[in-house]
Amino acid sequence: MTKTMRAALSLLAVTVALNTGVAVAAGDTARGENIATQGNGAGALACTTCHGPDGKGNAAAGFPDIAGLNADYLSKQLHDYAEGTRKSPIMQPFATALTEDDIQSLSAYYQSLQSPVSAVAYRAPDPANQGEWLALRGDWDNLIPACNQCHGPNGMGVGNSFPALAGQHASYLKGQILAWRNGTRNNDPNHLMKGIADRLSEQQISAITEYYAALPEQLAGQAEEKENR
Ligand code: HEC
């Protein structure tokens, strides 16, 4: 077996192991909406102040789109901020001010909001499109697996471990890859993302983050083209 194949297989094994949990939102959605829009009265500001009334965030300000993300992924991130394995001077104080019940309710609420993409039919990647190629095929010469292998078709997210990337702001995605590189985000199971972040070139980071940010619009365009044919 080649080195590349062995690496692919061991990544697949981890993927399967991480992916067996079924997402069950235990929190109270209505209570979550209440905290999201008004804060919890104990130090956590209204989430909508930054993440917007629809959870879509703000690209220029660096506030990520959290609408439709998996509830278990969201709740893990809030715990990670509170525990400091994921560092953010903005989010850490809020996460620390949330009770377990607040976290569950907020996560259920944000999962219930509309996410940017759904699965569409498979399309072969264009080798001239570096972002699309990385997402669908990876760059095995540099031991970088296809992002969609873990993040799902069209980067729409898989289960409770692999967050959606499609439709997320490019600046935020870039920031997270750099955070894994410099160690301020150190919360990925088995360091799945740290290794990938270290191996991506600057150019690949730009290509892949711009690809995912623009994907929902690109897919909507393709669907329209088909209808008008
Ligand atoms: C003052 C602005 C601000 C407020 C208020 C705020 N956030 Fe955030 N949030 C941010 C920023 C900035 C980031 C990105 C931090 C980073 O780089 O890790 C973020 C990141 C997140 C993430 C990680 C998203 C991901 O894709 O991994 C979650 C989850 C989150 N916020 C939830 C909340 C919740 C729930 C509330 C309300 C209790 C809230 N935020 C309030 C600014 C804010």
Ligand code: HEC
């Ligand atoms: C082997 C599985 C795997 C592969 C392949 C993979 N990722 Fe990830 N990725 C993860 C996991 C697991 C997380 C969530 C870590 C956590 O719990 O915070 C993640 C999270 C992310 C995040 C943070 C999203 C957010 O909302 O904060 C970004 C950005 C990201 N990955 C980009 C990529 C890119 C770009 C590629 C391809 C070059 C890629 N990933 C390939 C497993 C993978």
